[in-house]
Amino acid sequence: MMGEVVTLCQRDKLASGEAQRFDVAGHRIALVRIGEDFYAIGDRCSHANYSLSEGEVYPEDKEIECWKHGSTFSLETGEALSLPATKPVPVYEIVLEGDEVKVVLP
Ligand code: FES
Numbered sequence: 001m002m003g004e005v006v007t008l009c010q011r012d013k014l015a016s017g018e019a020q021r022f023d024v025a026g027h028r029i030a031l032v033r034i035g036e037d038f039y040a041i042g043d044r045c046s047h048a049n050y051s052l053s054e055g056e057v058y059p060e061d062k063e064i065e066c067w068k069h070g071s072t073f074s075l076e077t078g079e080a081l082s083l084p085a086t087k088p089v090p091v092y093e094i095v096l097e098g099d100e101v102k103v104v105l106p
Helices: none
Strands: 004-010 019-024 027-034 037-042 063-065 072-074 091-097 100-105
Touching (some): 004 027
Antiparallel strands (some): 004 100, 019 027, 063 072, 091 100
């Protein structure tokens, strides 16, 4: 595995359907929990500097919506799925170890 593995939090910190922002080593990350799965994407909307973790999570579609202008992003690929955003946001690999949720920083 390439990159540095950093612990973000304990699993119980987030309920299913919740998102939370973490700032680690210069990366601004939106961590999202859906059921027992976690997703980590760049927290900065690719349209403007707004926090994706403050937007609504759509668990069934595995998407998060930017609260500012309504673009949705795939939690799996970071792809912008609706306008006005057109560029993807980064995706971070998740590592679950015991109760801890970790991400791999590139
Ligand atoms: S800032 Fe996110 S869609 Fe405009």
